[in-house]
């Protein structure tokens with residue numbers, strides 16, 4: 192389906208970064224977590240994840256990924272910086288202005304968006320809006336999360352899943368028919384289930400509650416089984432909707448990029464949408480769930496490894512706390528190798 196706007200957001204660069212410290216399932220068990228390598232691999236598909244060392248925060252990951260994306264785009268100049276994160280360096284102010292300043296992008300508009308694991312798709316839509324409205328010709332979208340700073344290391348239901356990382360893309364104004372053009376965007380939310388994924392303390396609600404928070408209330412918590420159910424249903428629906436809006440049948444699609452939350456969720460989506468497994472991109476075994484960074488990190492690593500190449504029709508979908516979810520499409524552009 193053609194859209195009326197002639198000014199489309201086009202992806203022209205991508206970069207990713209994971210911190211060097213890698214934690215295996217055996218390392219978690221050695222650290223005292225009551226779990227097993229068999230359980231983690233069978234229930235999540237994860238073998239290792241990367242975590243930040245003391246002193247390293249989300250903006251540090253973001254800057255590393257952003258440099259790589261700017262280099263890939265062959266530019267040092269953008270008109271706006273959007274950062275999607277669930278783990279900002281501080282509750283106030285936003286982390287994006289700091290990231291922009293450290294990149295030498297002085298005085299460009301810069302702000303954070305909070306859509307948890309749907310951050311990349313919400314960020315793409317935001318960047319596309321800035322471009323369509325002529326507020327910016329080029330936007331740097333960074334997605335970065337240091338979930339290890341938010342996870343209760345004693346909570347085995349989340350400690351095994353999450354890892355830290357960042358991914359970034361550069362988008363410029365272009366035409367809807369160009370390779371890299373971001374396709375029709377499907378975005379949804381359902382706040383009636385906001386309690387499924389939450390950090391109960393640290394916000395206004397807890398501050399006005401009149402009760403002292405418990406130490407564990409500052410940690411991330413997730414009702415895994417119920418979240419899983421929503422993730423499969425919502426991403427299946429959104430993926431089908433985005434493909435339909437793009438005018439693609441499922442057999443047209445070369446690569447399926449799904450938020451890396453759980454390998455069983457990927458398999459379930461592939462089965463429901465009748466995607467052959469070899470068309471599904473996956474890096475969850477090595478990086479776990481990296482939150483907002485997940486999709487950009489997946490695309491960058493898949494392009495690096497040659498699994499994603501110029502001309503591939505890609506369907507992207509994500510799901511996260513909020514609840515938030517969405518999907519979109521793009522034809523992968525010809526980008527320089529890292």
Ligand code: ACO
Pocket residue numbers: 225226227230231234235307308309347348351352388414415416417418419422452453456480482510511512
């Ligand atoms: N090791 C061993 N046993 C465990 C572990 C562990 N690490 N974690 C949980 N268990 C146990 C539970 O205690 C439970 O035991 P019980 O039956 O004796 O009570 C049993 O395993 C089953 O627990 P479930 O929670 O039902 O396990 P499930 O198969 O659902 O897997 C998981 C849990 C991996 C969290 C899964 O539910 C999941 O991936 N959920 C969806 C995550 C998702 O979609 N996230 C996207 C958004 S993330 C975001 O926005 C930040």
